Amino acid sequence: MTMQQKTTDAPNPAHRLKTGAEFKATLDDGRQLWLGGRKLDKVTDEPALAAGVELIASMFDDQFKPEFAEATTYVEPTTGELASRAWQVPRSSEELTDRRKMIEYTSLKTAGTFGRPPDLAPAIVAGLMAHVDVFKEKKSMIEGCSPDFGENIEAYMAFGRANNLTASESLAGPQTDRSNPKAAEMAFLRVKKATKDGVYVSGAKTVGSIAAQANDIFFTNLGGLTTTPPEACVWGAVPINTDGIKMISREMVSQPGASKFDHPVSSLGEEADQFIVFDDVFVPKDKIFNLGDPTGMSWYGPVCVFAHWHVLTRLAVKAELFVGAGQLVLDVLGTGKIPAVQLMLGELIEYAQTLRAFIYAAEHKASMTASGVMTPDVSMLTAGRLYSIENYPRIIHILQEICGQGLVMRFGKDAFENPEIGHYLNELLPGHGVTAMQKELLMNFIWDMTSGALAGRVALFENVNASPAPRLRARLFEEVNREAFVDQVKTIAGMDW
Secondary structure (H helix, E strand, O other), X not given: OOHHHHOOOOOOOOEOOOOHHHHHHHOOOOOOEEEOOEEEOOHHHOHHHHHHHHHHHHHHHHOOOHHHHHHHEEEEOOOOEEEEXXXXXXXXXXXXXXXXXXXXXXXXXXXXXXXXXXXXXXHHHHHHHHOHHHHHOOOOOOOOOOOOHHHHHHHHHHHHHHOOOOEEEEOOOOOOOOOOHHHHHHOOOEEEEEEOOEEEEEEEEOOOXXXXXXXXXXXXXXXXXXXXXXXXXXXXXXXXXXXXXXXXXXXXOOOXXXXXXXXXXXXXXXXXXXXXXEEEEEEXXXXXXXXXXXXXXXXXXXXXXXXXXXXXXXXXXXXXXXXXXXXXXXXXXXXXXXXXXXXXXXXXHHHHHHHHHHHHHHHHOOEEOOXXXXXXXXXXXXXXXXXXXXXXXXXXXXXXXXXXXXXXXXOOHHHHHOOOOHHHHHHHOOOOOOOHHHHHHHHHHHHHHHOOHHXXXXXXHHHHHHOOHHHHHHHHHHHOOOHHHHHHHHHHHOOOO
């Protein structure tokens, strides 16, 4: 369905969409960014970041193309305007399925290598909207500032939608001495001063993926702990160029400027994780969603359900890319009739299908919250995420093994086109029904997805981002109600206790 088909009653509807050029213009705002000890005047001064910006900008331009309109845009019922699906709050099962189309779209655009694409942070805002009734009942426990949390959540969702906003989210704190609770507490963002107009916070956040390429930073201390000190119980959002915010980037791992043939994926750039310092940063009263209330922090899990749904969907899309790449390897190497190789590809298919099954089950078991938001089943998402990270390393290994020496002996476009040596490569390395260069392009794609520096960073991110397996199992223990299972056993066994 095209954009025009979706808006039959309003052939030229008002919209809240940015073009790619408009998005790029918003990034030239004086943000404070360091890379390798060098301060950047603009985010686009670093080639890897610039390439990532171009990739994100293409997503904005795609909103205006009929072939992508269904996945990237929708008509917001409260305004009648065309808006980005990133900021859609699903109010029905159909809208939940429609919102997934945006996740699948951004996952394909980035080949699943952006763990936090532009539609991830809005998913957390949607999670707050799902429980806005709870936050409406909460009050500030920091004297001197009294925000209306519920009103602010609703206003920020409207603000993000109206401005086609790109936001980064950073929940994790810096890695410190875990044996010392005081050291861990020192890593928290903390309110240093409260006024009637807002609060001043200091501290740091880490793994701020896409922050350098976004408009806003959406932050909190990783929650769930009712023992969090009141001054560290803060959720909020501010522009990334706010005074006092300094971003220190990790080193780049992509290969911008490389031949698209040599590096089909890593030439696209990357989302560079940031260590984000808050040095007496002012957070306006109307951009605060929790302040001083430890019980508000315990809602981290329910609020992040949409983000976890996003993560699992992206992993499923990437798993399907692995299946497609594996099938192509069988085709070009002529190994598709070898039973052992078929079984290896079968394991890739099993992984992809299982992730899809968890997603569909989570959506099938979705329920409406008291605030009127259709929310995926959390236990299915947790089980799916656990399965995904436990099996991800093996899936990567299998795809590498299917390729054989193809990943070890790779040659770039320059070598193939060199008149002295290129003819040897072309004559001696053809595949089944394809040229040597066509076979090499496939191997280069798989290298970028499984073996290069970017792939290594992505594999590490997937594991850290998901939480360790023991923690996910602990979440399952808390999330899955087992009473019905117990009753079934008692009924069958005739137990009267």
